[in-house]
Amino acid sequence: MSMYILALLGNLLIILTVSSDSHLHTPMYLFLSNLSMVDIGFISTTVPRVIVDIQTHCTVISYVGCLTQMSLFIIFGCMDDMLLAVMAYDRFVAICHPLYYQVIMNPSRCGVLLLGCFLLSLVELLFHYVVALNFSNCEDYIEISNFFCGPSEVLKLVYFDTVTNSILRFTMGTLFGLLPISGIIFSYYKIVSSIMRSSSSSGKQKTFSTCGSHLSIVFLFYGTAIGVYFTSSLSYSPRSNAVASVMYTVVTPVLNPFIYSLRNKDIKTAFRKILSRAF
Numbered sequence: 001m002s003m004y005i006l007a008l009l010g011n012l013l014i015i016l017t018v019s020s021d022s023h024l025h026t027p028m029y030l031f032l033s034n035l036s037m038v039d040i041g042f043i044s045t046t047v048p049r050v051i052v053d054i055q056t057h058c059t060v061i062s063y064v065g066c067l068t069q070m071s072l073f074i075i076f077g078c079m080d081d082m083l084l085a086v087m088a089y090d091r092f093v094a095i096c097h098p099l100y101y102q103v104i105m106n107p108s109r110c111g112v113l114l115l116g117c118f119l120l121s122l123v124e125l126l127f128h129y130v131v132a133l134n135f136s137n138c139e140d141y142i143e144i145s146n147f148f149c150g151p152s153e154v155l156k157l158v159y160f161d162t163v164t165n166s167i168l169r170f171t172m173g174t175l176f177g178l179l180p181i182s183g184i185i186f187s188y189y190k191i192v193s194s195i196m197r198s199s200s201s202s203g204k205q206k207t208f209s210t211c212g213s214h215l216s217i218v219f220l221f222y223g224t225a226i227g228v229y230f231t232s233s234l235s236y237s238p239r240s241n242a243v244a245s246v247m248y249t250v251v252t253p254v255l256n257p258f259i260y261s262l263r264n265k266d267i268k269t270a271f272r273k274i275l276s277r278a279f
């Protein structure tokens, strides 16, 4: 619960800071505040229900409840991945084509990118639905081994043999994980090669400081997500799966705002301005 409150407050603070300071109305910070919004949705999908379940010692969830939780989990989780890729693209344009940055990242382009993220998340959800609706037995209540109804729990309920199940999970994970990851790798490959070409060390320093926070989040999010995905495809120990899922569903949204606000001068300045206006 304290982690949940911390995540809510931290992410709300980022949204508030970005929206209240007109210096921060640039694509990078608007995407960041979108990311915070998605993070709030992501953590709210699982944690409040877990807190209630712990109090009531409840380990079952209704079929409809399970599908709803899975849908929200996929939409927010996928938006999170895609937004990280869009933010990497934004950094790539800012560093490799600084003169055209205003033109390329105009407000309508940003809107289209966001819409694209959302549509891709819907496609991923549709894929899961096609599989999940083949439920061979539609019970009203479902007992889940993990602490929430994620995509892999729903897949386990569809009574495939374990090999088909693993192959399905692997394919979906690779398909929807690989798309944003390859975008991020491409952007950073371009960024690094442009840094190598520039000779001034102050330019390099500046580039590293703007990319550092984004890269930390990318490593945190993908590191834990890939860890969860592949350990859960290989092992069937519910306990280790649950521990890995906590890392990725709770810890990342909590740390996101802190990584950004502690390392970023613009956010810190804007935050100080809000504080001095308030008191």
Ligand SMILES: *[C@@H]1O[C@H](CO)[C@@H](O)[C@H](O)[C@H]1NC(C)=O
Residues within 6 Å of the ligand: 015, 018, 027, 030, 031, 033, 034, 037, 110, 111, 114
């Ligand atoms: C999300 O991004 C869009 C486009 O950049 C921006 O117009 C919108 O204000 C952002 N939303 C939030 C909550 O910051």
